[in-house]
Amino acid sequence: MQTAAERVRVLVHGASGRMGQALLRLAGERDDLSVVAAVSRTQPAQRVVEGVAHFAAAELGGAPEFDVAIDFSLPEGFDGILGLCERRGAALVSGTTGLEANQREALQAAAARIPVLWAANFSLGVAVLNELVERAAAALPGWDCDIVESHHVHKKDAPSGTALALGASAQRGGAQPRYASLRAGDIVGEHLVQFAAPGERIELVHRATNRDVFARGALHVAARLAGRAPGAYRVRDLLG
Known part of the structure; x- marks a missing residue:
């Protein structure tokens, strides 16, 4: 188990949202991360909940030092966390x-100075699916x-951002x-990519049954992105 000094320090931006709450809850399952601020x-x-300091977006500059920020907020809050x-x-x-x-241009420009990763879907399974789709195509x-x-x-939105990303891989x-x-019931997310030719077809499928997979994926890549060289990374670059 890593000591507190060895853990990656995380700032959660958009902490009151569904993803932000999941990140705060699931970060406690890992011994390589320490959430130092929630915004x-x-x-x-x-001001302090279970040892984590909480801030309003207007107080962002007063947040303690951190190694990586995980941002699931709104577009109007994005510039502030990128700049910080x-x-x-x-x-x-x-x-x-x-x-x-x-x-998006500002994010790309920032990649010359810091490591950044933007994704429509943080499921590790979807990251592998993108790789398989590109190879199959x-x-x-x-x-x-x-x-x-x-x-x-x-x-x-339709098609979903994940579907469009899979299309880009294809x-x-x-x-x-x-x-x-398709929009039905309470389906968390299912993506089917089908390749078909006369007499045969291949189907590649990913099904998410719990939204926690997205938060766990974001924590996984955050732990591996901190300390990397500047650049624009993908989830699949950080699977190992």
């Missing part, structure tokens, strides 16, 4: 969606490629993907 949009009801990571020389792991083009030129994604009825392998989206 939310609004003033926290308590650059000033502190800390790594940034972000799953914030809806970023504007200028924010390259090995099966001319085959039809279809991506079917299923989510709960409250999900608004395109890198030379395929031209088509998309279909």
